[in-house]
Amino acid sequence: MKCLIRLKVNGETYEIAVEPRKTLLDVIRNEIGLTGTKKGCNMGECGACTVLLDGKAVCSCLVLGVEADRREVITIEGLGNGVHPDPLQEAFVKHGAIQCGFCTPGMIMTARKLLDENPSPSEEEVREAICGNLCRCTGYVKIVEAVLDVARSEKGGRDAGLLSHR
Amino acid sequence: MQDYSVIGKRLPRLDGMEIVTGKAKYTDDIVLPGTLAGKILTSEYPHARILHIDTSKAEKLSGVRGIITGKNVPMVQYGFANFVRDEYPLAFDKVRYIGDEIAAVAAIDEDIAEEALDLIEVEYEELPSVFDPEEAMKPGAPRIHEHAERNICSNHVSHVIGDVDKGFRESDYVREDRFVTQNVSHCFLETRNCLADFNANGELTFWTSTSSIYLDRFVLSHLLKIPVSKIKGNRPFVGGGFGGKGETVSCQICAALLSMKTGKPVKITLSREEQFIADRGRHRWIFELRTGAKKDGTIIAKQCRAIADAGAYNSLSFLILMHSVGYFDIVYRVPNVRYDGDMVYTNNPPCGAMRSFDCVQLRLADDSHMDMLARDLGIDTIDLYLKNVSGPGDLTASRYKLDSNGLRECIERVRDDSGWRDKRGRLPVGRGIGFAVGASIAGAKSSNDDPDASSALVKINEDGSVNLLIAAHDAGQGSRTVFSQTVAEELGIAIDDVKVNFVIDTDIIPQDQGSYASRTTIGLGNAVLAACRDAKRQIFEVVADQLHASAEDLEAKDGVIYLKGSPDGRVSFKDEGGALSLCLTSKKVVFPIIGRGHFEPETEPFDWKTGEGNISIAYGFTAKVAEVEVDTETGRVKVLNVTSASDVGKALNPLFLEGQDEGAIAMGIGQALFEKLELDKGQILNPSFSEYKIPTALDMPRTIRSTWVETLDPHSPFGAKGIGEAVIVPMPAAIANAVYDAVGVRINEFPITPDKILEEVEKKGKLGE
Numbered sequence: 039m040k041c042l043i044r045l046k047v048n049g050e051t052y053e054i055a056v057e058p059r060k061t062l063l064d065v066i067r068n069e070i071g072l073t074g075t076k077k078g079c080n081m082g083e084c085g086a087c088t089v090l091l092d093g094k095a096v097c098s099c100l101v102l103g104v105e106a107d108r109r110e111v112i113t114i115e116g117l118g119n120g121v122h123p124d125p126l127q128e129a130f131v132k133h134g135a136i137q138c139g140f141c142t143p144g145m146i147m148t149a150r151k152l153l154d155e156n157p158s159p160s161e162e163e164v165r166e167a168i169c170g171n172l173c174r175c176t177g178y179v180k181i182v183e184a185v186l187d188v189a190r191s192e193k194g195g196r197d198a199g200l201l202s203h204r
Numbered sequence: 205m206q207d208y209s210v211i212g213k214r215l216p217r218l219d220g221m222e223i224v225t226g227k228a229k230y231t232d233d234i235v236l237p238g239t240l241a242g243k244i245l246t247s248e249y250p251h252a253r254i255l256h257i258d259t260s261k262a263e264k265l266s267g268v269r270g271i272i273t274g275k276n277v278p279m280v281q282y283g284f285a286n287f288v289r290d291e292y293p294l295a296f297d298k299v300r301y302i303g304d305e306i307a308a309v310a311a312i313d314e315d316i317a318e319e320a321l322d323l324i325e326v327e328y329e330e331l332p333s334v335f336d337p338e339e340a341m342k343p344g345a346p347r348i349h350e351h352a353e354r355n356i357c358s359n360h361v362s363h364v365i366g367d368v369d370k371g372f373r374e375s376d377y378v379r380e381d382r383f384v385t386q387n388v389s390h391c392f393l394e395t396r397n398c399l400a401d402f403n404a405n406g407e408l409t410f411w412t413s414t415s416s417i418y419l420d421r422f423v424l425s426h427l428l429k430i431p432v433s434k435i436k437g438n439r440p441f442v443g444g445g446f447g448g449k450g451e452t453v454s455c456q457i458c459a460a461l462l463s464m465k466t467g468k469p470v471k472i473t474l475s476r477e478e479q480f481i482a483d484r485g486r487h488r489w490i491f492e493l494r495t496g497a498k499k500d501g502t503i504i505a506k507q508c509r510a511i512a513d514a515g516a517y518n519s520l521s522f523l524i525l526m527h528s529v530g531y532f533d534i535v536y537r538v539p540n541v542r543y544d545g546d547m548v549y550t551n552n553p554p555c556g557a558m559r560s561f562d563c564v565q566l567r568l569a570d571d572s573h574m575d576m577l578a579r580d581l582g583i584d585t586i587d588l589y590l591k592n593v594s595g596p597g598d599l600t601a602s603r604y605k606l607d608s609n610g611l612r613e614c615i616e617r618v619r620d621d622s623g624w625r626d627k628r629g630r631l632p633v634g635r636g637i638g639f640a641v642g643a644s645i646a647g648a649k650s651s652n653d654d655p656d657a658s659s660a661l662v663k664i665n666e667d668g669s670v671n672l673l674i675a676a677h678d679a680g681q682g683s684r685t686v687f688s689q690t691v692a693e694e695l696g697i698a699i700d701d702v703k704v705n706f707v708i709d710t711d712i713i714p715q716d717q718g719s720y721a722s723r724t725t726i727g728l729g730n731a732v733l734a735a736c737r738d739a740k741r742q743i744f745e746v747v748a749d750q751l752h753a754s755a756e757d758l759e760a761k762d763g764v765i766y767l768k769g770s771p772d773g774r775v776s777f778k779d780e781g782g783a784l785s786l787c788l789t790s791k792k793v794v795f796p797i798i799g800r801g802h803f804e805p806e807t808e809p810f811d812w813k814t815g816e817g818n819i820s821i822a823y824g825f826t827a828k829v830a831e832v833e834v835d836t837e838t839g840r841v842k843v844l845n846v847t848s849a850s851d852v853g854k855a856l857n858p859l860f861l862e863g864q865d866e867g868a869i870a871m872g873i874g875q876a877l878f879e880k881l882e883l884d885k886g887q888i889l890n891p892s893f894s895e896y897k898i899p900t901a902l903d904m905p906r907t908i909r910s911t912w913v914e915t916l917d918p919h920s921p922f923g924a925k926g927i928g929e930a931v932i933v934p935m936p937a938a939i940a941n942a943v944y945d946a947v948g949v950r951i952n953e954f955p956i957t958p959d960k961i962l963e964e965v966e967k968k969g970k971l972g973e
Contacts, residue, residue: 071235073233074225076230076393076394114224114226115227123224131221132216138392140393140443174446174898175863179904
């Protein structure tokens, strides 16, 4: 039997009838139709499906859709404001931190969470934070560079009072 | 060196914003109304006869819309090389490995399809099986394919140049070693998939994650007896390939067959576990190497006996063996060479092509062997290579023509950049430095009867914008962007004015064979260049009239078309009154101006008995030095830094080259230190990312130095060569040699795991006592 859930995704409220065994990942991709969040393993091992659930970075394949009832989800499509991308999105392009791009949405969500909590991470802290997000293409070098670059500029921006609080 | 405006610049990916915003569509993101989910039933036995398949219970399950088995699919064999086609879309007489596809179900959702698989009853008669290639070659071993005596795929390969026996007799020193490599999986993040939609007109449309959409179309046409004109393939964004998406496989064929059966769109997306089983990754090779040298390090003779486990089907195995022959001598000048190789069927999962076509295993063995030879001779390893290294213009023993070859410079560069002279033999215990070399084809035929052609269209619009239509099978390498740079450079326009297609639609986009053999840079690059020149010629003829000049004397650069050597004779490319305005009023051209380009490399067919032949138009080279730290308590190896230099011909976009090199370093670290598909009687024991570990951000060296040697290859656009495969080749051997330098132990069975290191260190300690 399906359960009716109400969840907020990227600021929009959705009321959906879902089967209790369906994962949040499947709800986001198949019911809501936001396909930016990727399914790489469906077992919480690769991080490609990372989203922010009430501000916490989670593998959406390890959360049931019904668990997201009355909660707030941010996916890759919810970063930036549609016209202006998030600084992390820009930095990933600029630094060549993307290759095939399949890990990228999850990687950016994890990085966003890191920078929200720790605006000035060290290189080791960045590596620790993203070590649950697998990438087979890049060797992570440019991903780490991109995250550190954003950390530097966002911190500079914040200190100068240029960025509104996230 | 020529001065370029766009080529050689660190430009970001043109399709980057699509990817980072989540808008890029991959196959599984594409939804057609009423799509059915497909699932495939696979064999539980490594070798068994199929006596009976009963699908009646499954068919009665509510929500099931169609089931196919080997009985109702075309009895046409397929496979990459036409003389060793040994596979059917679904097994009908027997299964040859755990994972061999038997039946497929389409249902209204994946859960029902999965449930239906459980209801299909298969009656098997188990057959004796064999899992070791050396065992499989012995008389009396179970025969896996009727056509293959002693289970040898196709034929034994023997390549002999000079007289190795005489060479060994004349050598001052001869060393022999045996190495065994492991099965490695591609682990691209997007598993293989296909969405197929067959309609009432008898037309098939499909979307799939592939390195060769045209090859998929060809195979589907061949198997399904639908003319290619009625098959439309779409290649959306692709989540990694590394050679593992170049072959048409069962899930693609079954999606098409199920759509034909049900009349509805059918999507099959492999789960991660299914992908590990269906993946056709690196072969397990056994190499017995023998090298004879003079006291001064001059190599007189080299011999290799290679046996590889192909698994249950040929896939690309025999072709890989052909390349292995050539990779044995490509880095040296050696007068006497002997290579004997066999690809052997077993009841393990089939292996296939993975980044470098298994050159990485051969060089892992040979570069380890050469490092030990150098130590035995008391010669620095790098000096040993420099004494024997191949050079530009060489014709190798296997008939590879190395028109451009910057290997010597790569070696010297990594020696100097890494501080080799100061570090080798001088680091504290537990720290070590190792060196290795690599090479790879940069554009090859996939088989002797394959055209290997590339085509491109350039469409110039009235407003000066340009559409580039190409089948760049870009899976992150950046080829779409590099070819847009090529257009901008050649037409002398801004890259912002170039728009390239992200999706390949076989009805619209001119054909290219795909992304394999590091062939895109040269193959498609030359086609794009030719298309630009064709378009430019049409514009130049109009401009020449205006300037009272000859079209041959015109050049295009930085938005201007000008008369060579004349400061006055110039018109803007797209501004009002410029070249395109002239074209608009001219009767000589019509808009859009279409430039067509085509390229087919001149390569030699190779000899299937010896592996000889110039299979590639160009070859890429690389050298790497790795520094490691080995924890002697735990046996854990940490790669501290890597110094890399690669002959890329010409660096078209250093940002992407670094990306290729860094990714290859990661993959090489995994292969050297921990990646291994664990097989027990044909069963994969670790089909998940928690059990099959690939490198994370924490496993990477904190310092990587990648540099480029530019040899300007004569066959290539701007002199560039594909390098995506070569760059991985030296990485595992550089680590193996560094581990030896650190703790003095040599692991001959890869990967070099902590338990093996500790065991060897302990043995060595006991010997020391």
